[in-house]
Amino acid sequence: MMADENRFYVSFPPHVVSGKSVSGLMYDNLIALIPAAAAALYYFRAGALKVMVLAILSAVVCEAGMQKFLKRDIAVKDGHAVLTGLLLAFLLPPTMPWWMVIVGSGCAIIVGKMIYGEYGNNPFNPTLVGWVMLRLSWPGKVGDWVQPFGGMIPDPPLHVFKFDGIEAFFDYDFHLLDLFLGRQAGGMGTVCIAALLAGGIYLLVRRAITWHIPVGFLGSVFVFGGVLWLMDKEANLNPLVHMMAGGTVLGALFLATDPVTSPVTRWGKLAYGVVCGVLIMVIRAWGKYPDGVVFAILLANTCAPLLSKIKPRVYGKEKAVA
Amino acid sequence: MSVWKDFTDGLWKDIPPFRLVLGLCPTLAVTTAADNGLGMGLATTFVLVCSNALISILRKLIPKKVRIASYIVIIASFVVMVELFMQAYFYRLYIILGIFIPLIVVNCIILGRAEAFASKRPILNSIADGLGHGFGFTISLTIVGAFREILGAGTLFSKITLFGPHFMPFSFMVKPPGAFICLGLFLGIMNIISRGRV
């Protein structure tokens, strides 16, 4: 801002801004995550509190430290790091050893984001980078699931399906309502679909996200899952289970919608959602990982710049220019 | 004096692969442990020194047009010798390093030094240059290997166990993505050290 000798500000147009700001987006997101955080506390008690607090604190400290190191403005109060930490905690079991939570948060912030300079430059979703680094190093700890308060077993439904087979899955007799309410094992913030949907609706109403990614994402999971199911109901899960188990809903509403790592245009976003959903189903059907949401979104992140090349039609541009 | 300088250049001023960003593939592939890095580095050093020496001797005889072809023949021959020796006497390492032994032939450090240095300088300087860059490469590989091994497996030189039995290694480090990320961070840190600023 150039304050002039004649006391008027001279700056480039426009001279007004819409109310939307980056930190506003982050706080909207945090508000939207409150129901899911409450559900995590309800189902997993003190363990959940410990992991969430630790993840957030270490993310904030790492971010501030990196910003200082890079000699950039300290911007932790914008809330990016809080969001990254909280979302990371949501993907972890409440039994995670404290130092692994710190390592995960640190990797998320440092390798996933700050090494690229600042928020907005990182090509990959930091939360997911942190989680994958933990998952590759300590699969046992990241997969150390516990039985939620009121749940039946300490194994997430998709794990039962992948490792024990569909018969075992049917034996446990998972009810969709249980899954919807969160009485299932899994990452502490992924289990309660009802709470996540409430947060998602809040985001849509606040226009923090558009419908394109969630619809493309959930729609393709449903359609792909449905086709598999219709082909062989004995060997495949009901598509509704695919949508309500594992990280599907958290992914569709909060992880894939990260603007920085998703495409820019609306059509690009829709395509990106579809890529996520299809990759999830490919991994669930043929891969080694039972859930696959995190990997699918990371893979979609790598495609995001290409999907951003789906451009709107420009005014007056002649069609085939030789 | 200049021989000494040619030697030390490769150890710091353009130590590969950090300053002279060449030979990335072997650096990424074999640095899962310090001893692998050491072995690969020494094998490369052998080829580098021998080819530098021979090319320097022949530098006046080789016509310009066929110089790359000649270099490739010479380098490839030394690579085959290394392959044979390693099979005979370091078989385990030979298996671990795998196709990266034959790939020394395309390691641009070697062709690069042949083209940039040995083809123009006397034999002693060329040997010094080869030794310097070879050792520089070896040191780099060993350090990266040690770093990844310590964090990723909790050992050093595959034998020395550094932590207690409860240690849970950060095994991400010894996996392929760990190689890329480690080397990227190493390069960044080297940039900070050499430029003195972020």
Add this chain to the structure above:
Amino acid sequence: MKTIKLYGGRNFKTPNPDPDTPIQEAPPPKKVILPLSDRPGIYCRALVQRGETVFLGEKIAEDPKNRMAPIHSPVSGKVTDVAPYRYAEGGNVLSIFIESDEQDRWETKPFPLEKFADADPLGLIRTIRRAGVKMIPYETLPEAEREGARITPIRNFVINGIGRGFSGSIARRLMLERGPDLTECVHLLKRIFQPEKVYLVVNEKHGDVIRVIEETGLAKEVHLIQLPVFYPLGHPHLLYKAIFGKEIPSPGGIAIDQGVAFANVDTLLHALEAVKLGKPHIERYVTVSGEGVSTPKNLKVRIGTPLQDLVEFCDGFKDKPGRIVIGNPFDGMAQFSLDRPVLKDTRWLWVQPLAQVVGDNYRACINCGDCVDVCPVGLMPNFLGKFCEFSRYEEAASQYQLWTCIECGLCAYVCPSRRPLVHFIKFGKWELTLREKENDGR
């Protein structure tokens, strides 16, 4: 009613109350400043010197090459100086400074042309031009044709009654107050350009305007187009699409090549006055508004009047002023001084209180895509901004159609990272122009 299919564009609540008040005449200024250039590289030559006395309406500068309309004195009085003056738009411009004797003495009586129904079209257009009125169809003519025998055929003439697409209060007031004159304007332009059709675009929400148009018989002379209006629908490219459903080839295409001309209501009235009253172009209609000004008003003011006078006539600033902007909040130019005069293209003085000024520190783009959604011509302003920020202008032009941007400012308005996207874009265009010149020079 028509449905408009554009790309983005939004109906924004403008942050200032619309002064829907009758147009008032502002008192003549004590002194005026008149720049001799309106575009880079195009100059008028001063016909007067320091100390000379000038009359009201006297031609005091003209461009021998006729690229720029002549300048007439808006007051009678003494030329105090001919010297460079600094403008926010583009540095120092040679300007004529006149001190008024407050007598408003005409040089000669204006030479009216009461009946133009049978007049020679070319003669009419020269008359308008000589009066100093800038009219887009004329300005866009190739140089050779300006004085030549032929006028590019204009099949459709569009009268813009919506301004840039905000509430359009000057155009609205003029249509309310000067209905009969406007009917005559239409006769005039039909005589000059002989278009097949004349369109008048109005905001479909302005029932009173539409009623006046129908009552005064203007409706019989034109095709009335009622549109749901939003900023920046007033841009010729967008209006063209809204009316004709087609697009002007872009970048580089102009409406006149499609046989369509646009003019604002006030421009036509000035043209009419030039013909009918023989009056040179010495007045403008200007809206003064914004929360920073005490009594927002619609004014008729002399060209060259310092902004200071306008503010004073509107009872001064309300709060501590932060920014004074000539033009609208989205693409207007912030001024550093109230000495700056009203020019021939000034239609709006917008004053923003200090409390509403937001900082201009910006951060990296977060890819949210809001700017893409809002861009009325389908560009990707985020990439334009990034490529221009990192000096990659050629890619911005070749991959992301830099030159198609109409600089409306909406992208920067919505950006949550507060990125100065239009600034980056303008800077990119500027750099590319420089480079082109350099290449031509070689």
Add this chain to the structure above:
Amino acid sequence: MRDIIKMIVVLTVISTVMGATLSLVESITREPIKFSKIKFVKGPAVVAVLPECENDPIQDYKEGVVLEEKAGQKIIKSIFPARKNGKCVAVAFEVTGQGFHGPLGIMIGVDLKTGKLTGMRVMTHTETPGLGARATEPAFYKQFSGLGIKDVVLSDQGGKVDAITGATITSQGVLGAVKAGLQLFSRSKDKIMGAVGAG
């Protein structure tokens, strides 16, 4: 023209000299390489199939022992002997079988006195993971220790070896190869004894 000749001459000379040097190096390293390969490729299996012994069977191996000669067809094996108290008590050698997808390389150890198996390992194979590949798992190979020729039959056919579930073809392939190996042993026991000096 002179240039071209010079180029050709230089390249040829370089190639020839380097080629000659290489074949020299190759001839020097031929034996050590062969030994390395045996030691590191076959060594672990050899040690595993033989009983505990005082010598190093790999160091003492006998190469190219002709076990049978029939109609010009020779059966040649490398024999790894295990000695206890100075006496050879068992030998190991390689046999090959046909699995589901490709050849099976199998090392067997045979007790000199009883002619029974001291151990079996599948060294190389291309079988399906989770199915045939389970032939390399202890649950399968442990069954073989101590079996004689007659026992080397699937249990549902009256023998003592349980097939790998879902991989009967692989199991059969292994059994066939092992059985052939034992038969070969019994046919040419003398030659083997002679070769390892256990007369």
Add this chain to the structure above:
Amino acid sequence: MHEAWTFSDYLLLVIGAILVNNILLTRFLGNCPFLGVSRKMETATGMAMAVVFVMTMAGSITWIIQEYVLIPFDLEYMQTIFFILVIAALVQLVEMFLQKSFPALYQALGIFLPLITTNCAVLGVAVINIREGYNFLQTVVFSFASAVGYGFALILFTGIREQMEVSSIPDFMKGTAIGLLTAGLISLSFFGFAGIVE
């Protein structure tokens, strides 16, 4: 001889080479050109096509050399020399042939061809074909699929790189350092395909 492969075996070979064991991201071959030509999408696609072309041909021809020259004459230990010379000659020939017969294609690929000679991925795939014991058809398919995997990774990476070119990466990470780190993160995401092919 191996049993005949079914179509699905080939399909798995292809998927494996492209996604699971991507030659670049898990085998670390061809990093230098990977980091070198990934600044612009046009060059990246050009390079990708050139690699597909050359790698498939080089893989096939080196297989034939191995089978009908090196093995019969007991020259297997000379593999490295023969292969590198064959590849160098092949690239030269392809270049000359394209220049003469398909000038348009040469325009598109020409500048990348010399780069490929020193791309260890080409030699690497040739060596892998032999070490894995592939027959001729498998060799052709694997070489082609590996090259496609290389091109695929290159294009994905270039998309990201293009955006990084216009963002404020810290100075010390600019260039190769951030490129490697990003390659690591791509490699990380490719772990999602684990298990699709055993």
